[in-house]
Amino acid sequence: MISRLSPGYGGVDASRRGLRLAPGWTGRHGLRDDAVDVRLDGHRVWSFRPRSDALRTPLGRFVAWPERLVPHLVGRTTLSLVAHADGRVLHEAEVAFTDADRRTHVADAAGHLLTVDKGGRLQRMFDRTDDAVRGHVVDAVTVIVDQLRDEAGLEAFLAFGCLLGAVRDGRMIGHDADADIAYLSRHDHPLDVIRENRRACRVMQDLGHRVVRMSDADFKIWVPLPDGRRCGVDVFAGYHLGGAFHLLPTVRGEVRREDLLPTGTVRLEGREVVAPARPEVLLAATYGESWRTPDPSFRFTQPADLDRHMDGYWRGARQGLNRWTEFYDSPRAGEVPTGPSDFARWVHRRLRRAGDTTGGVADIGAGTGRDAIWFARRGRPAVALDAAHRARVLTRRAARRAGQTVDVRRLNLNDAATVLAEGARIAHEGRVRHAYARLLADELEDAARGELLRFSRMVTRRGGRLFLEVRRDGPRLARAVAAQGGRVVHEEPGPGTRRYVAEWR
Known part of the structure; x- marks a missing residue:
């Protein structure tokens, strides 16, 4: 059985299918398309944007729950919608998703609380990870960067969420769950980029890492953590082609070689880690000019021609794989x-x-x-x-x-x-x-x-x-x-x- 709030109560109608926001709800709260955190009994399980993530209907905007979250929506909970930018509580009410006599609990088998990440997966986020474990992740990243530079001969540096957190406040982003490294290829021909990446992959395997190829120009290294989890450290190729900088899997922009090299350093969780020469240039190309504003609802979008470029050169071997993995x-x-x-x-x-x-x-x-x-x-x-x-x-x-x-x-x-x-x-x-x-x-x-x-x-x-x-x-x-x-x-x-x-x- 699905029990829900009466339609229009507080402007929000919640069910096991999703959230229905009454007409004008975003305007009344002064929202444009700002990130809204969904909390169940105080725990953030997901974040969404009330316009771009919602379907417009005659009864208002409807936002479906992420598929991975639905099986956990059992029993009762206090549902809160909170503006991520300033912490304002936009809506709060008791909700019964089913008639089970229990509190809704989004957690893994060990009881660790989980949150939906930007890829739609349930993850244990860094904001639910203690300082020692986060430090262990950064130590592992530092070792991998050094090995890529010294053993594989790559100009490697921090990228994506790790770089973003380091530049913002020196800490891992709370709504992130993995680590990212990039490097600038010496080559501009795709076949040479592939050969370089495959060689680096073999070098890291020979050094004892557990490595999984993700495409012809990036791979993942699994790092075991002290709390029994593992953390993925992604290694992405960057290259210049057709007058533009490209970085797997989603980035194209005006980033010059001198914006990346020679590398500098940033502080992350109290450690010095190799970074691009001008981190803010790479971050703007990656996340847009608003990169300084935290946004847990952020999702990478790319134009169709860039999608074809990435698929055609690097990701063809993964065609359809994500759908079946999910x-x-x-x-x-x-x-x-x-x-x-x-x-x-x-x-x-x-x-x-x-x-x-x-x-x-x-x-x-x-x-x-x-x-x-x-x-x-x-x-x-x-x-x-x-x-x-x-x-x-x-x-x-x-x-x-x-x-x-x-x-x-x-x-x-x-x-x-x-x-x-x-x-x-x-x-x-x-x-x-x-x-x-x-x-x-x-x-x-x-x-x-x-x-x-x-x-x-x-x-x-x-x-x-x-x-x-x-x-x-x-x-x-x-x-x-x-x-x-x-x-x-x-x-x-x-x-x-x-x-x-x-x-x-």
């Missing part, structure tokens, strides 16, 4: 059935009728691993491949619960290098003969579909077959198989789908 990290992932799909049963029956009772299967785009686990239970070696880290975590967890052995690996069909490497690895191992992709091809662009077929051709080279189920574009996919030297040997309708069996000889 899905597998949301409550919706728990709604995925745990049993095998009808298509998996169909494939197993076909193989068994052909006399193949033990041929291994590479489940491409395995998701939660439900089909790969079922194949393993039927005695078939199974490899579950997915680009989304969270999907792989769920697959490993489900396989352990089921008592099955499933080899879980990363495969990104937007990255030809990983396709070739993983395809060669599986082909060489020889445990898997068949490739399997259920409803995956529908989600892929043409280039990634081509990599799906290339990978399948490598995996099935020992006489195996590719089993595909699609909702649309089946004939086009069959032509693509033929274009790669294969042939469709069977086709039939499924429940709202088409099923194909292909082979390469």
Whole structure:
């Protein structure tokens, strides 16, 4: 049950769907599009802008809750809307989100309070972190900056939120949860920028860091913290191209080389840290001229041409990945059935009728691993491949619960290098003969579909077959198989789908 305030009470109507602000509410409080903090029993769980983040309706403006926050909206709470700039309480009232006899508590399993960050994720923010832990983060950042400069040969310095907090007041931003480093590339050709970044990534791995590539021009280093958490330290490439300075992932502006180098220092949490020569120039290019004003509702926006630039040069391998990462990290992932799909049963029956009772299967785009686990239970070696880290975590967890052995690996069909490497690895191992992709091809662009077929051709080279189920574009996919030297040997309708069996000889 959803209980809420009566419409218009105090100008705010709150429910589990979101907040409805009565007509004229922002004007009465002297707000333009200023940040408003949402507090539940005094804890800030989110911040929004009442105009740009709201949908205009005949009954006023409606602001939906962030998806990650909704599962926590259980029981009763004192809801407060507070102007972030001056601390004025704009609205406060008792709200019952459900009829559960408890106070609403937005926290992790250990009881640490969480807040929605600018990316829509629930995080334990720095304002909920003690001084010693914040100091540990800055110490780690200092070490990483020094290693990037001394070992990788990069002109590295503080950037984004860390630099912003240092210049404003010498402290980490309270509504931030990670750390950021940038460097100015020596190169202006994209291929050289990529080579430089990949080399730096390898250097940091060799130094013992846990490193995750985020694009062809940035990577993340995970730093363990004394309180059991981990903090991500992002390392972004900056470069000059076409007369403008660019900085992954969202920045383009008039920043000259002499604004960045030679580097200087700033103080952050009592430590001296390397910074750009003129920090205010980089901060204005990053956040706009209002960068000195704290804004927890800030979100990066970029023009379409800059988005195309960043995707085309650096982020193509991550196309669609954020959407699936968010899905597998949301409550919706728990709604995925745990049993095998009808298509998996169909494939197993076909193989068994052909006399193949033990041929291994590479489940491409395995998701939660439900089909790969079922194949393993039927005695078939199974490899579950997915680009989304969270999907792989769920697959490993489900396989352990089921008592099955499933080899879980990363495969990104937007990255030809990983396709070739993983395809060669599986082909060489020889445990898997068949490739399997259920409803995956529908989600892929043409280039990634081509990599799906290339990978399948490598995996099935020992006489195996590719089993595909699609909702649309089946004939086009069959032509693509033929274009790669294969042939469709069977086709039939499924429940709202088409099923194909292909082979390469």
